[in-house]
Amino acid sequence: MATGTSSLTVASKDCPKCKSRRIQCDRTLPGCRKCSRRNYECPGYGLILRWKPGLSSRGRLAGRDVPVDDNSSDRTSLTRQNDGMALTPVDHGPSSPFDILSCQLLHHFDQHIATKLAWVDGPENPWRHIILPLSHASPIVRYSLLAMSSEDLTHKYTIDRPYFHRLKASSLYYRDKVLSLLPQHLDRLLKAPVSFDCANQARFVLATVLLLYNLELLAAKTTQWRLHIHGARAIIQWKLHAIGLHRPPDVADNFLRYEYYFTAVFNGLTTFDAAYDVIDDIPINDKIAVFGDFVRIMHSVTRAERIKFSGNSLIRVTRVEDIVGEIETARGRALQLNQTMRFHSPDARDDFEHLTHMYYHASLIYSHRVLSDSTGSHDLIRESRDAILDHLSHLMERAYFAHDLVWPLFVCGTECRGCPDHQDTIERALLGVIRLSGSLDRRRVLSFLRMFWHLDCVDRAVSWIEVARSRPADGSFMII
Secondary structure, three states, rough: HHHHHHHHHHHOOOOOOHHHHOOOOOOEEOOOOHHHHHHOOOOOOOOEEEEEEOEEEEHHEEOOOOEEOOOOOOHHHHHHOOOOOOOOOOOOOOOOOHHHHHHHHHHHHHHHHHHOOOOOOOHHHHHHHHHHHHHHHHHHHHHHHHHHHHHHOOOOOHHHOHHHHHHHHHHHHHHHHHHHHHHHHHHHHHHHHOOOHHHHHHHHHHHHHHHHHHHHOOOOHHHHHHHHHOOOOOHHHHHEEEOOOOOOOOHHHHHHHHHHHHOOOOOOOOOOOOOOOOOOOOOOOOOOOOOOHHHHHHEEEEEEEEHHHHHOOOOOOOOOOHHHHHHHHHHHHHHHHHHHOOOHHHHHHHHHHHHHHHHHHHHHHHHHHHOOOOHHHHHHHHHHHHHHHHHHHOOOOOHHHHHHHHHHHHHHOOOOOOOOHHHHHHHHHHHHHHHHHHOHHHHHHHHHHHHOOOOOOOOOOOOOOHHHHHHHHHOOOOOO
């Protein structure tokens, strides 16, 4: 029995990082110790995709990005339009896609993961009503979902338990299956004539990439989840260009595009790219894009910050007065939405109202920090910080909205330098979010706040943005 269990504790091959360093990998799961000792992020042992410029210099495929298997010996085969190579047939899935394990993992996604992924878990949760049906229709979406469920379940067990290694092996198996099939699907999609089936296939691919992003975020693989955000952007660009004129997007398309949008906006908060480029032609549907107005405001403020930092005087920077008006409107719309949404209890409806006010004040703080040069804004920021803490204390069912609390808690926390009691409140709240809704990148968020609170700096009003930009090793995290 001990022999059978020990075989599950090591991978069957070296990790790519050790291979590139030409050293022997210890192959421990989930990541090798040699990478950990050197403070490297171990890429794991599965397939790795990269996105590279597209297939053609002309026509509707010009300049598009496609995924390429980094482990392939012929990395250019998928980027030649006229290779004449016979492609491996696309896998249509197992003969019995709903075996016992699949049913258990699908049930776990339905009951636990969908709850954490949606802004509000109600009868109209799109992760249940859109993504689950897509997984029944497409094997590649189903494999992504099964990989994510397996990975999520690993966090219920310690590394010394056999179930941990079985679930980790299941996650790697399904993930590798997806990554081996994704280039085939996208290659076929790009070469196929525009049709109804082509639009469906594009939807399957986009859903797959977004599930892969969430999978890598669960596994805390920063490089990979950022890669998948880039991949989702490439697919949306291509889909709008090649299919959009022939078939307007429906509810499922809009949901997938919004998932990319809000993820890219949150990712952009701490990447500090000189060319802040997020596709923003995204329709906001209240039932899908809860707090979508606040996300748009975050996008506008982040873009203004990048322009301001670049010193480009030719581009008009957004005024804080204009943004404040938009924030007021966003709060009003969210409070109206609160009256029509279906919640599982009256307490949840009250909590949503408190959460709306928290996003309102977090948006005010972020906007004033970026756009206001007035010393009078410090009092407004302090008032908003105290308001967030007050609304936090009134939440009755934190488990229901735990995953929505990270952004307002983080913004509030950045205004708590020199206030140990407030710091303790924020730290306990974030640890509660991690306990209730998973770790994701949240431990790195908390680690940054702790560093920021104890920063040796005379100016107590120093901006977290300046610190994160000057310390990329500490500041590259997803506030979500």
